[in-house]
Amino acid sequence: MDLIRLEDVLSQIETIPQVPGILVVYEVRGLYKPIDQQNIHDRTFCECICNRYQCSDKEDPCSGHA
Amino acid sequence: MYHVVPDIFVEKRQDGKFLIFSPMMGKVSLVNAEVLISFKSSCQSNFKGSSAEQTSLFLQLGLISNSEIAMPNYTLPPFQPTEVVLFPTNECNARCIYCYGNTGEIEVRNLDFGVAKQSIDFIVSNALIKGAKEFSTGFHGGGEPTYNWELLVNSVMYAKELAKKTGLHSTTSIGTNGILGEKRIEWIIENINMVTLSFDGPEDIQNKNRPLVNGGASFPYVSHTARRLIDAGTDVTIRATITSESVYRLEEIFDYFVSLGIKSMHFEPLSECGRCITTHQTSPEALTFVNNYFPLIQKAKDKGIDFGNSLGQLRGIKSSFCGASGDNFFVTPEGYITSCLEVSLLSDPRSSIFFYGKVNTDKDEMEIDEKKRTLLASRQVYNMPGCNDCYAKWSCAGECPAKAESAGMLFNVEPDYIRCQMQKIMVKKRLEQSVSGG
Known part of the structure; x- marks a missing residue:
């Protein structure tokens, strides 16, 4: 099964009792910085042929691949 | 005041656990159904009846944010490449x-x-x-x-x-x-x-x-x-x-x-x-x-x-x-x-x-030709309807435009496109690996 939108999952669990049981978080991971902490600049070059994946702002590079 | 983070994706796994991916917050997590039930009821009450523990948990999972998320909105800069x-x-x-x-x-x-x-x-x-x-x-x-x-x-x-x-x-x-x-x-x-x-x-x-x-x-x-x-x-x-x-x-x-x-x-x-x-x-x-x-x-x-x-x-x-x-x-x-x-x-x-x-x-x-530049710059994933419900949208970002154009899908990549399938499989595997100690 693929990942689907949260809204669609929530709509499917309508019949589950409204009072929740114990909330369990098995694991949580940070993959990269949240969007409000990222510097999102224009990405230059080509992802497929030339892998010189670079950020156009070298002084303040994109946090996602800095 | 809490804001529900946009574009959150979930998978119900075979073991009954739920994998949650919040691309905007860069978070992936594995939770039980009760977390989602609790989140749903919290949303319905606009988080007014939620305990501090609940909201703290939702923040940690990247489900909510203290401030409204400013979604990406690309502005084409003047043509001044270096x-x-x-x-x-x-x-x-x-x-x-x-x-x-x-x-x-x-x-x-x-x-x-x-x-x-x-x-x-x-x-x-x-x-x-x-x-x-x-x-x-x-x-x-x-x-x-x-x-x-x-x-x-x-x-x-x-x-x-x-x-x-x-x-x-x-x-x-x-x-x-x-x-x-x-x-x-x-x-x-x-x-x-x-x-x-x-x-x-x-x-x-x-x-x-x-x-x-x-x-x-x-x-x-x-x-x-x-x-x-x-x-x-x-x-x-x-x-x-x-x-x-x-x-x-x-x-x-x-x-x-x-x-x-x-x-x-x-x-x-x-x-x-x-x-x-x-x-x-x-x-x-x-x-x-x-x-x-x-x-x-x-x-x-x-x-x-x-x-x-x-x-x-x-x-x-x-x-x-x-x-x-x-x-x-x-x-x-x-x-x-x-x-x-x-x-x-x-x-x-x-x-x-x-x-x-x-x-x-x-x-x-x-x-x-500024018109052509503007047209190319408009190819942003948030302008591509076929990508709207895809969990890989903010990492794949509409896939390679040249290859998509060859397939006749420049501005609207369809989900059965082979490169889309690869992108999705790769993202999903990376997510799964992230929450399995990888």
């Missing part, structure tokens, strides 16, 4: 069986030095206006850039000369097939900062995929070039194309490059275009590629190797796949300005999309 990639020629000393440039089958065009010089002048001028500290000159293209050796050397020397005059730092890069004589290798070591070497791996694969013009073996040349560059300490990255045949030998290919001392590799599945039509080379099947590729991610990590490709990268949010929708300034052998490395000829039907200007040496100006 980087140029020159395509010196569309001729080549190899005849790769999947060549996207169809070298040897098209009229040879070589870039005029006047065009190259004017392009370098332009980026240097922009760097000075913008107060940047450096400018960058790259060499790539539908052909082998070293095949027009004189232009390559003259352009690099000119860039160096300008750097000296202006006090700016000049960086140079090249994408080459590595079929080079000793003197040229020496020159590259001395004068080029970053080298991307097109190299498909062990001898039989390399010789089959990337033969010389006369059909001869390219492996002895390319492996020699690789060794020389590595020994000299050049910043070199391998760019290997993976076909439906070589996909089963990914680990062997990887190990071979490791044995050469390579520290940076890029394994890209073949995209069926160019010469593939006559040689009948095919892309690897999506799941086969991913299943063979994925174990190498950890292996590369363990060995300190920079290993990647254009698929399923979880490096942060992006709204366009690459610089083709942005500020790419690539100059073709005919002097046209293209935003895509793959589209280098006017005869390519896709040039009507990706060619957005011309270097006019008569008038000493850049002729820029």
Whole structure:
């Protein structure tokens, strides 16, 4: 099964009792910085042929691949 | 006041656990159903009845935020690039069986030095206006850039000369097939900062995929070039194309490059275009590629190797796949300005999309079609309806525009598109690995 939108999952669990049981978080991971902490600049070059994946702002590079 | 984070995706796993991916917050988690039930009831009450523990948990999972999320909204900057990639020629000393440039089958065009010089002048001028500290000159293209050796050397020397005059730092890069004589290798070591070497791996694969013009073996040349560059300490990255045949030998290919001392590799599945039509080379099947590729991610990590490709990268949010929708300034052998490395000829039907200007040496100006720039810049994932409900949307960002255009899907990629499938499988595997101690 693929990942689907949260809204669609929530709509499917309508019949589950409204009072929740114990909330369990098995694991949580940070993959990269949240969007409000990222510097999102224009990405230059080509992802497929030339892998010189670079950020156009070298002084303040994109946090996602800095 | 809490705000529900947009674009959250969930999978109910076979073990009954729920995998939650919040791309905007860069979070992936594994929870039980009760977490989602609790979240649903909290949403219904606008979080007014939620306990501090609940809201803290929702914040931790990236489900809510203390402030409203400002979604990406790309604004096309004025045309002032400080980087140029020159395509010196569309001729080549190899005849790769999947060549996207169809070298040897098209009229040879070589870039005029006047065009190259004017392009370098332009980026240097922009760097000075913008107060940047450096400018960058790259060499790539539908052909082998070293095949027009004189232009390559003259352009690099000119860039160096300008750097000296202006006090700016000049960086140079090249994408080459590595079929080079000793003197040229020496020159590259001395004068080029970053080298991307097109190299498909062990001898039989390399010789089959990337033969010389006369059909001869390219492996002895390319492996020699690789060794020389590595020994000299050049910043070199391998760019290997993976076909439906070589996909089963990914680990062997990887190990071979490791044995050469390579520290940076890029394994890209073949995209069926160019010469593939006559040689009948095919892309690897999506799941086969991913299943063979994925174990190498950890292996590369363990060995300190920079290993990647254009698929399923979880490096942060992006709204366009690459610089083709942005500020790419690539100059073709005919002097046209293209935003895509793959589209280098006017005869390519896709040039009507990706060619957005011309270097006019008569008038000493850049002729820029702003309408085309604006059209290209509008290709952002949030403008693509087919991507709306896809969990990979903020990492794939609408996939490669040139390949999508070839498939007739430039502005609306459909979910059954093979590259989409690869992107999704890769992202999902990365997410699963992230929450399983990977």
